[in-house]
Amino acid sequence: MARQRHTPKGRLLITGTVLLILLVAGILTAGRTINGVAVQMSGRIVRHISEYHYRLLQVEFERSEGVLDASVQFMRERTAPTDAELHVLAATLMRMDPKAGCVWFAEAGGRTIRSYPRGKTPRTTEAAGDFRQRLIAATDGDSVRSHVTGSGRIQVWSMACPVTDRTGRRHICGIDFPLPEIYTCMTQSPASSGYATLFDPEGVIVYHPDSLKLGRPASDSTGLAAFRKVAATGQSVTVHAISDYLNIDEERIYYPIQLGGRRWVAGIGIPRLVIEQEIDDFHFYTVFAAVISVLFFAVLLVLAQRRWRREYDLRRHSERESAQLHLQQLLEQIDPHFLFNSLNSLYALIRCNPDQAREFTLTLSRVYRRVLERRKQILSTLAEEIDFTWQYYTLQKIRFDDRIELTSAIDPALRNWRIPSMSLQTLVENAVKHNSITGGNPLHIRIRTEGESFLIENNYTPRSDGDKESLGMGLERIRSVYRFYTEENISISVGDGTFRCRLPLLPPEK
Known part of the structure; x- marks a missing residue:
């Protein structure tokens, strides 16, 4: 007698029949257990x-x-x-x-x-x-x-x-x-x-x-x-x-x-x-839930298995990125040199202009209070960033007087769009820190919106003793935030004596 061979379709049918038998046996076994629970439930229902x-x-x-x-x-x-x-x-x-x-x-x-x-x-x-x-x-x-x-x-x-x-x-x-x-x-x-x-x-x-x-x-x-x-x-x-x-x-x-x-x-x-109606309902919904759960689990198991590893890797990457962003944000607060220079300016103002010294002190306290309030905030609205930057600029204006100038042109419709927290202040600070500012060569900083982007420009006259590594760390923090939230990133260009940095605007929070 020739040996009977099973086609793939026949093997699938046999496998399905076996699984069905096992499923029915499992339901019957669960039914006996449910009956025992139902007896106990009847007393509790009463x-x-x-x-x-x-x-x-x-x-x-x-x-x-x-x-x-x-x-x-x-x-x-x-x-x-x-x-x-x-x-x-x-x-x-x-x-x-x-x-x-x-x-x-x-x-x-x-x-x-x-x-x-x-x-x-x-x-x-x-x-x-x-x-x-x-x-x-x-x-x-x-x-x-x-x-x-x-x-x-x-x-x-x-x-x-x-x-x-x-x-x-x-x-x-x-x-x-x-x-x-x-x-x-x-x-x-x-x-x-x-x-x-x-x-x-x-x-x-x-x-x-x-x-x-x-x-x-x-x-x-x-x-x-x-x-x-x-x-x-x-x-x-x-x-x-x-x-x-x-x-x-x-x-x-x-x-x-x-x-x-x-x-x-x-x-x-x-x-x-x-009581019997309550028990019958319990039986029906329990069996129905058991059958649906088994079938649903069987379907999802194949699909979910392919995604588990990918989601795990993505989650690990996101956790590392988030931890890195938080650490960098804490490290990249206003430069200690700014505090040192601000205190020196305050010392000079106290001697020559006490009224302006009091205004300087109040502005400095508001700036640092804003820093403390937002040190765990990753994104801020454009309006918040501009307001904070103007407070920072007020301190620099007291320090440099007519040797520094800041202008802005912002589309009101984009005020609730978002950029990385303290990114604008970081770019303004970098412009102050890495440019030679004199009476004959004042620093002009311009900030404006262009489409769905935010542009900051300043005349570029680098200092001979500039700290390029510090500039790179500040910009890298901003890049890391954009990599976390979007595929777009910042663009930087230097030409014709002008430094330009373009920041993509992120949509308002829903």
Whole structure:
């Protein structure tokens, strides 16, 4: 039998099939791991959702306690408030909490209750026949008392707290929260993936997403056993139940809440459908991300491998160039000889012209302050460079008087274009340093823009003892900056007794 030979196309197909099998096997293996993680996630999802609802419920009902605290503080600070003042206080407190339906006041041992219901006329009722009688009788000391009772056909959660005013008289401040108002306020919250139930210490349902259960006692369907355990121990309890509200499986967590000086219980229910949906989404996006990542990595690996070495070499070169530029910039600041000559000029001016000496000192300080501020700055705008150079020229003018002259002609549209920092000052300093300046041969320096370039010219009469090496170092620093930022570079020419240097202008910073 002849030996079977594989064509390049067949080998590619075999290789692709093997890679596909390996990819599927990797995804299946990752799937098992993901399933294990998903099981752990389901518990965390339940906990996070329930804690979110629990915190919202706690904040909402703590606000109700805050309203009562505000009324107590008012009565403690006031002596015999008028009915008008109490009316205004009640209206203000009920604006603070939309769940509040009525604010009321009574004197300890008194027979009447002054109540201020929301949107209704204030009224006075006999304490003996009021539904708040049990709550008033239970108040003692300075502790808050609360109770759910009936006011006609409406169940009401009432809170009351005794308070002693400045004259020593004792009053009772109370607030009523009709359960339908609580239901209306709480159901206006944004839709979420769970629901909450709130029980008072006696097990009466104060809030439930099903309005028909308001005011009813806890039952097995609403978690009677869990309620008793949390009320007795103060510890949260997690149970698996069938929701009589949604008629589906759910995870339910019961938390203790301190309200009205007593321990209440909040039950947070999270349907299993929500958890399963979260896990399914997690599975889908994880697998999808894994597949895309593998394919994307396989494609990029071949392309990136060719660029890694080149980018590495370029980065190393850029780092070396940047380090060199920074070092050269620090080394190529204003020449120490300039400082020496400036101090000599200052010494002479102090003796012959003190006013001009003071001006010279201030200008010298501004020049060196600018140097310190810009010593780490590689590029500057043309306007900044010209301004700095004119300050430097002012010092030289004091030194050389009419033997030096600087003129400029700058296109205003190019003032924000950039050149290497201190490059213009360096060229002006070189012109001063390397030319013979006398009364019969003054130095004329001209700076101007030409197209997208910057040109500096000066008459060239080199000194016999000029420092050519220093000139080369200054220009090399400028060349290094241009090599770092652009392919253009400076051009220098000497002819007909004129030194010319052309600097390319770099576009403004975006």
